[in-house]
Amino acid sequence: MTLRRLHFLAAIWTMAWITGLVVATLGVELTGDPAAIALVKRGVLFAIVLLAPVMMTLGWAGRRLAGASRAPGVLRKKRRVLILSGNGVLVLIPCALALDRLASAGEIGWLFYLLKAVLVAAACTNLTLLGLNFRDGLALARGAPAPEAGLAARP
Numbered sequence: 001m002t003l004r005r006l007h008f009l010a011a012i013w014t015m016a017w018i019t020g021l022v023v024a025t026l027g028v029e030l031t032g033d034p035a036a037i038a039l040v041k042r043g044v045l046f047a048i049v050l051l052a053p054v055m056m057t058l059g060w061a062g063r064r065l066a067g068a069s070r071a072p073g074v075l076r077k078k079r080r081v082l083i084l085s086g087n088g089v090l091v092l093i094p095c096a097l098a099l100d101r102l103a104s105a106g107e108i109g110w111l112f113y114l115l116k117a118v119l120v121a122a123a124c125t126n127l128t129l130l131g132l133n134f135r136d137g138l139a140l141a142r143g144a145p146a147p148e149a150g151l152a153a154r155p
């Protein structure tokens with residue numbers, strides 16, 4: 001498999017996985033069943049852990065493809081990856097851990113829903129950043145200047 005293909009597949013996988021997490025975490029609320037909620041919370045935790053190596057591969061392949069390029073599209077992609085990794089380590093993982101504990105203890109109260117809202121917001125932020133990187137990646141692969149190329153200060 002070529003590096004480019006690996007990068008592309010890891011990008012699709014990551015975006016589909018995070019979308020799945022958001023849908024599962026919101027969807028299970030419709031059941032209102034505490035056991036199902038606890039099961040999904042445990043699943044979300046494992047899913048985040050399993051996603052980490054795919055995201056590392058995505059970033060690694062992206063950096064290899066970029067080489068020493070200082071193109072605005074490439075710099076923006078690197079900046080976004082920094083933000084989304086920080087979001088993952090500082091917000092998503094701690095929230096998923098706390099939600100798992102609360103759900104297994106049956107403590108589904110205001111704190112649970114607050115943390116859940118933070119988790120969903122962080123996941124949606126990451127999905128947006130991934131989407132922007134996807135768009136810029138397609139432009140880079142076509143050899144076209146990435147959209148908003150003049151706005152290097154934007155994330």
Ligand code: HEM
Nearest residue numbers: 008011062063065066077078081130133134137138140141
């Ligand atoms: C460190 C971060 C990243 C860097 C430096 C980077 C760099 C690059 C470069 C240079 C290309 C063009 C490759 C070519 O010439 O064919 C590319 C393509 C692409 N990138 Fe990234 N990338 C990064 C992260 C991401 C992320 C997080 C996504 C997630 C959505 C992504 C999605 C894509 C896609 C979809 C393509 C097009 C691949 C193709 O058409 O085959 N990239 N990237």
